[in-house]
Amino acid sequence: MGENPGVMMTENVAVAAVDAARAALLAQVGDGVVGDYLEAVTEDEGVVTHYFGCTQTGYPGWRWAVTVAHAVEQDGVTIDEVVLLPGDDSILAPAWVPWRERIKSGDLGPGDLLPVDEDDPRLVPTYVTGDPGDDDFADASWDAETTMADRQQLRTVADELGLGRARVLSLEGRELAAQRWFDGEQGPDVPLAQSAPAHCGSCGFLIRLAGPLATSFGVCANEFANDDARVVAFKHGCGAHSEAQLRKKQLSPPLPDPVFDTVSRGDLEDF
Numbered sequence: 001m002g003e004n005p006g007v008m009m010t011e012n013v014a015v016a017a018v019d020a021a022r023a024a025l026l027a028q029v030g031d032g033v034v035g036d037y038l039e040a041v042t043e044d045e046g047v048v049t050h051y052f053g054c055t056q057t058g059y060p061g062w063r064w065a066v067t068v069a070h071a072v073e074q075d076g077v078t079i080d081e082v083v084l085l086p087g088d089d090s091i092l093a094p095a096w097v098p099w100r101e102r103i104k105s106g107d108l109g110p111g112d113l114l115p116v117d118e119d120d121p122r123l124v125p126t127y128v129t130g131d132p133g134d135d136d137f138a139d140a141s142w143d144a145e146t147t148m149a150d151r152q153q154l155r156t157v158a159d160e161l162g163l164g165r166a167r168v169l170s171l172e173g174r175e176l177a178a179q180r181w182f183d184g185e186q187g188p189d190v191p192l193a194q195s196a197p198a199h200c201g202s203c204g205f206l207i208r209l210a211g212p213l214a215t216s217f218g219v220c221a222n223e224f225a226n227d228d229a230r231v232v233a234f235k236h237g238c239g240a241h242s243e244a245q246l247r248k249k250q251l252s253p254p255l256p257d258p259v260f261d262t263v264s265r266g267d268l269e270d271f
Contacts, residue, residue: 014048014070015040017077021050021066024079034064046070061090122173126165174212181217186227188235196237197244204242
């Protein structure tokens, strides 16, 4: 079966309506930003979008799109919409990123607040998996006979009184922190660590952490090291290691033997 002649004529009218599309475009944006006619694209039966170049400053590669429609037994076309669309070579703004995902370490200033979500996966209530340091307030009561219910009650009371912490790192939070530290500037893969004489794990300036991360990380306490007061991986390292030794060729050349002056006052009187 052949195509419906009425449909073909409707589409042809819409394709041929270049002047009507340009007139509608000029009426809306003016002739100062409209360039040459580019092409016509069929959207549906009797619906065609006409594209015109855009000469607006700051919009290279963008195109004006004017969509027209023609119905059977209608004399002219109807203007559906006039929009500005990016082309294949247009300059686009970068993808929008939520502000929370844009925040980096060091962005917070005095007075800034960054509240965490109630369901932040990095945190869990202390009674789920706590840090040993949060139990100090109850050391006297935490013996072999203390039940889990008693411990939870103690934590609830401590939270109400402002003792201890309401939430601590979850297992996911610990893994994220460990991976971030390991992959960062204080990890083993940076050039500083690759050229170090030994690892931080054997350095006398390393202060070991307490808790589940103590097996892989510590804090540098060498005031002359780049990582002073920062968490470092045991496999990190730098030239300020406590046992670093200069190679023989790096040592300063030895001073010459001293020369003793044996001239006496009597020797000077003879001159």
